[in-house]
Amino acid sequence: MATKKAAASADTPKRSGPQRFPTVARAIEALRPSLPVYALYPKRITKSVKSFMSGFPGTTMYAVKANPAPPLLDLIYKAGLRDFDTASLPEVKLIAERYKDATCHFMAPIRIRGTTGEAYRKYGVRSFAIDDETELKHLDEETGITLASERKQVKVFVRLSTPVDGAFLELSSKFGLDAADGAVLLKKVAALGFTPALTFHVGSLCIRPLAYRQALEFCREAVEMAGVELGGFDVGGGFPAPYPGVPAPPMNDYFKAIRDARKALRLPPKAPLLCEPGRALCAEGxxxxxxxxxxxxxxxxxxxxxxxxxxxxxxxxxxxxxxxxxxxxxxxxxxxxxxxxxxxxxxxxxxxxxxxxxxxxxxxxxxxxxxxxxxxxxxxxxxxxxxxxxxxxxxxxxxxxxxx
Ligand SMILES: Cc1ncc(COP(=O)(O)O)c(C=O)c1O
Structure with missing residues (x-):
């Protein structure tokens, strides 16, 4: 596996990237720009990515939708991140074609017809979110998998709605099920031979770490009611960036709240934990x-x-x-x-x-x-x-x- 990853890394072409300057003043001096210029701060992006990857008790994906600009993606990739939360086939294509050893997770709970099948077959995507039975049916039809062992490799994340306080932008009214309906869908996922998993989003720019614990309580209810063996918990995005005047606690408080909740709620210890931050990885840089x-x-x-x-x-x-x-x-x-x-x-x-x-x-x-x-x-x-x-x-x- 390590050899395969190393080989894949070598396949990923080196790119020259944007023009470099020691400071913003020197960039302006050289370019005298009359049109807007985005300045990337590689040190800040590397720091955000590395501290997230080392602090979060599981796998960190980057939510591409927050900023899909290739010069930024290259810095995130260079900082070591290999898992991407992709919301559409064009995002899957962008990541899969740019980084040969990256893993895409298709986490939009409703998808344009045909894109699940193409993501599965052409780009090797093996994790998908859903929040209704129709999307599960589409997933089943479009992947068309007959072998039980191959069905098992597909992780289907049931999206729960977790109306908790603390976020500037709520993300629970458009998608997601309550724990009871979530449990029903989890059972259907398992009955079809896919691996059931859970996901939620506490809302973007969440300044209350406790919101993640409360959302994980909904997950525990759903797992208990479903009685299925869970293949993963994805706690979504929503982690803040330190904007001036925003009373966001340090990121370690979020990691601790999630780690502690997992233990206290006795969530299945073997089920991998994932997260999909966008803002927290790209805002500052x-x-x-x-x-x-x-x-x-x-x-x-x-x-x-x-x-x-x-x-x-x-x-x-x-x-x-x-x-x-x-x-x-x-x-x-x-x-x-x-x-x-x-x-x-x-x-x-x-x-x-x-x-x-x-x-x-x-x-x-x-x-x-x-x-x-x-x-x-x-x-x-x-x-x-x-x-x-x-x-x-x-x-x-x-x-x-x-x-x-
Ligand atoms: C499913 C999903 N995951 C992750 C994100 C990223 O959220 P944030 O940028 O708040 O971390 C979003 C944002 O809309 C989302 O809808």
Whole structure:
């Protein structure tokens, strides 16, 4: 197995990656960008991935949907992660073709017809989520497996709905079953000869580690009612990123809550534990370098907006502002970071749409002017993933910055 993995690793082509700079100031100085640039901080991404992989008591997948940009995926892969939570066939294809030794887990509970079969046959996917009997029937038909030993190798994760408090974005009203219905579906999975497993999602940006324990209590109920041997627990994503002003406890508190809950609830000790963080692995390591197109007194128009990298700013009750650094040219043609007195500005995106504005005024230097740059930090999650080409703007330039 180790030899096979080593061989597969060698097959995965080396890529040159984005242009590298020691600091953001040097990147701006060299590029003088008038279009947005995503700055990747490899040290931060490596740290997030490695600390998750060493701290979480099981297998860490990366939820590709949070940010599927290849330069980021390459850094996550390079940090050692090999398991990916993929939500669609294009995501499976992206990962399977890019990393020969990666494992894709198809964790969307409803799938476009035909994609389960293609993922199984063409890309070797062996884990799938479901939350109803129809999807189980589709899985059975599309994989068309006849051998009992091969059926057993397919893990079918029944998605539970775990309405617990603590997340900025709930993810339990659209998908998931209560424990009793979950138990019924688990039995059906087992009766068909597949390996039954459980999954849930406590909601994105969950600031309460106890939510995972409460969700695992639902799992225990479902397992007890089903009376089947479980092949795994996937505690989903939802782990926070340390945005300014967000009272998120340290990640170790989450790992401890999950580890302790597993023991205290006497969940089957042999059933592997998995998680599928998106935000926690990619938010901190990416910033968006934007430029002021025009200042009109207390209003500024920048070259990126809610149709580009800042979609999350439009979410109901989203009160997080990304940290900012501002850069200006000096007379010597150098670019420097500036501090000094600040004032509140209304910030608009570059499109003609009135809705394209930041929801709250933000504080920036009083002397901010046309063609200065604003770096918005910690925008790695659900930014590039949700950008559009509305009005012809589509941010897609990437650089690497060696700062810690
Ligand atoms: C099934 C599933 N897994 C994982 C994630 C990643 O969540 P997060 O970025 O909050 O960790 C999501 C986010 O929507 C999801 O729906």
């Amino acid at each position: 990416i910033s968006a370098i934007t430029q002021v197109i025009r200042r009109k007194e207390g209003r500024i128009y920048i070259n990126d907006g809610v149709y580009g990298s800042f979609d999350e700013m439009t979410l109901p009750d989203w009160n997080i502002d990304y940290p900012r650094r501002v850069y200006m040219r000096t007379g010597a043609g150098k670019v420097v970071e500036v501090g000094g007195p600040r004032r509140a500005y209304r910030v608009y995106g570059p499109t003609c749409d009135t809705l394209d504005k930041m929801p709250r005024p933000i504080l920036l230097p009083t002397n901010l002017g046309d063609e200065d740059w604003i770096e918005f930090g910690m925008v790695g999650a659900y930014s590039a993933a949700l950008r559009t080409a509305f009005n012809g703007f589509y941010p897609d330039q990437w650089v690497e910055v060696q700062e810690a």
